Amino acid sequence: MRYLMLVVSAPDEPDDGPAPDIEEWVAKHDASGARILGDRVRPQEDAVGVRVRKGEVLVTDGPFAETKEQVFGFDVIEAADLDEAVAIAAGHPMAYHGALELRPFWAEEGA
């Protein structure tokens, strides 16, 4: 199973103390092949919206919907199943300071 792991803020929740090291987390899961790809992204104020309406390309500044939760980054995770993906996510420092959201890729089995 492949998962998009969104790294988001959790502004209303308390921090959970010392967290694991991000460099170690990246190195570990790059080495095992579980982390396919990942990066940090710039904050909401640098977001650019793009849509096509009546054949015209409309570019807007800012996100489509203002949310309290900020997306800080993402990783693409390859895991045998949900529990393995959860275990990988639970080792990420932002699981302690913010939250991680696992989004399964569409598979051929669908749902």
Add this chain to the structure above:
Amino acid sequence: MRSAAGRSPRAVTPPGVPSGPGDKAHPGERPTSASDVGTAVTEAFRAEWGRVLAAVARSTGDLDLAEECAQEAFATALRTWARDGVPQRPGAWLTTTARNHALDRLRRRRVEGAKVATAARLAERVDGVPGTDGTGVAGPDPVGAAVADALDEWPDAEGDEDLLRLVFACCHPALPLEGRVALTLRSLTGMTTAQVARAFLVPETTMAQRLTRAKRRIRSTGITFRVPPPELLRERVSAVLAVLYVLFTEGYDAWAEPAQHVAGCAERRALADDAVRCARLVARLLPDEPEARGLLALLLLQHARRDARLAAPPAAAPPAAATVPVSEPVLLEEQDRTLWRGDEIAEGLRVLDDALAERRPGPYQVQAAIAALHSSAPSAGETDWAEIVGLYDVLVTMTPSPVVLLNRAVAVAMLRGPDAGLEALGVVADAPELAAYHLLPATRADLLRRAGRPLEAATELRRALALVDREGDRRLLARRLAEVGAEPAEAPRGAS
């Protein structure tokens, strides 16, 4: 009614099996009549449904397919057992047959070209399990020599492992709680969707959606049928136990409802029995988890009081002729302890001792220890309230929920008097979790009454009556309000 207690009001019977009396068919004996076979299949259904389902679910990763094939296996049993006799090990026979049905279906899917990759991959996985020969397309009747041969090598322990994997999948915290509870119940007992719907007092279509949604999420989020990795095990065992506790509570609450005035009460009460059965199973499957035994002990001890939890109210005036007084809930301190079931209490105490001996305490063991102190006391007055308050203090450090604090305040009142209880209750006075919980004002009313403050007690009783959503408690509160000398806001005394 209390007399309706002992037996489950619903018979769980596999489809197509005639229910009715019949002599027990002994394993290995050739049955002589259709009713013998029916009885044998029904017994196998009760004892083996979960394991058969779990085995197919694990090897295919598809709970829907597993349900269909398990049902089909029981239907096949009905046909072939009449012809060939009841097998020595019905569970192993059914499991192997269900797997063969699964393999057959997956191969057919592959041949039809539908969902090619998935079917092929799943068929490969099924091929790798005992009981299938892995060659060619299965014949129209998969029951035959292959099944008989495979039976000898089929270990029973394997069935338990699969069952545990199924329980972890059904109780996965990534599923909605309602779906977890319903799916666990259905998977472990083989109850139909209609039966589960009746037990939870929801329309069948609602329950069908709830189950379908949970099963779809198992597939779409990548939940597999396995024991979670060690770093997640502790939380996931808690998740399983929480589901069983919710299941039990559904039934437990119904035991304090006047059954003749509450629709579906009998079905809901049976959930408590189901939950005890499931807790017993999970405690056996998780021998290294004292909390699993703690939960079983807690359920046994609480359920053992069921016959004493309702009684006719003390008649203030002689009831009109031919009027049967409606039962009301009886508080623990006022229950007739001779109605408690001694054998179940004894078992609960044994299971608890066994769990505590591991010296790895947890919230269920502590709650069971509190229940055990109640169960062991000859009367409310002779209860060791100091010990109970001490255990609540421990429980508060483990799970500082407002409900725990509320119950602690009740124990404090028994130990040090109503004023001390009211003071302890102050901690949760503004807890948002209890804002709609009728037992907060009801408890405060009880303490105020005992403290000799009837006017304030009446105010609290009215508040509780505005919140209560249970018929039994509503009647009790209305009578209490009448007793403290105030007029009930609405329901006049003696109605119904």
